[in-house]
Amino acid sequence: MSMTKIILTGDRPTGRLHVGHYVGSLKRRVELQNSGDFDEIYIMIADAQALTDNMDNPEKIRQNIIEVALDYLACGLDPQKSVMFIQSQIPELCEMSFYYMNLVTVARLKRNPTVKTEIQMRNFEERIPVGFFTYPISQAADITAFKATTVPVGEDQAPMIEQTREIVHRFNYVYGETLVEPNILLPDNAACMRLPGTDGKAKMSKSLGNCIYLSDTEEEIHKKIMSMYTDPTHLRVEDPGHVEGNPVFIYLDAFSTDEHFSKYLPEYKNLDELKAHYTRGGLGDVKVKRFLNNVLQEVLRPIRERRAEFAKDIPAVYKMLQEGSIIARKKASATLEEMKQAMKINYFDDKDLIESQSQKFGQNN
């Protein structure tokens, strides 16, 4: 096997991207992109996957493609280094999924914990669209089409990578060594694994209104932070507080650095000192929130400003995606050719087949 290192990852375009996407995956992607350690990087806007549970709302998906692309560019993904493309423009992915479906059982799909939770959240009960139920298979196509070695994602995506590895094993076992087994790359900081909503709920979601978006204005960010859920037992400043499970401190875990302390809150050297004071009692929530606001404003300001710059030329953003989709399609198509050869469904390219069939039927030409 070659030592080529390839990244593939992506997002469903169901809304603008938020700070959870940023710490869970986007920030890492940009670092990996700029590390120069990777030979190829593919970043996919998963519109086809988004349609598996939004089939009645294609306009929503359509509107959000450009939002997600702007979020990518704003965070520092660079089309010179990373191929950004749209999933539905790569029909080879459907073809691959069709063959992978033969390698996966219904029982195996039913065990996928992420899909299980998503089915409950959407109240599908018995009316689960088949496309939604099988999206882990299509996700395996997304990953393997590019021969990705590395998939930087949040921990909720771990079952998809696991499923992909199983499909790769099975394909290679049955048809011969063709596909590459991917590895998941999780965030290195526990707080970044799953940033809670500003209301303390485990999941950030647009419908709950508990997300801070990368494109939020300074005022929106300030308002969301000042009304953030904290420790409900911390009623008076003197009361001892809890930092565990407290969204304000989880956000600080994810975003604050020692430099932020020397700049905005020099009475404390670092987050450990701030946490110790809060736990002891005598530290008010407003003071901590003001600090978090300073930190987040500093992190998000350059992203918002770059986003506004890119938004000045929307046709150029579509063009970037179109060019990316052409490059991505070439790669996927090459992999599909190899797969078809391995699966012996490349009839017309196989001179030996035509020759041997001719012999069988007694022709000699």
Ligand code: TRP
């Ligand atoms: N399921 C991912 C999400 O909801 C999006 C996605 C689709 C993806 N295909 C992928 C992520 C392939 C990584 C690799 O965020």
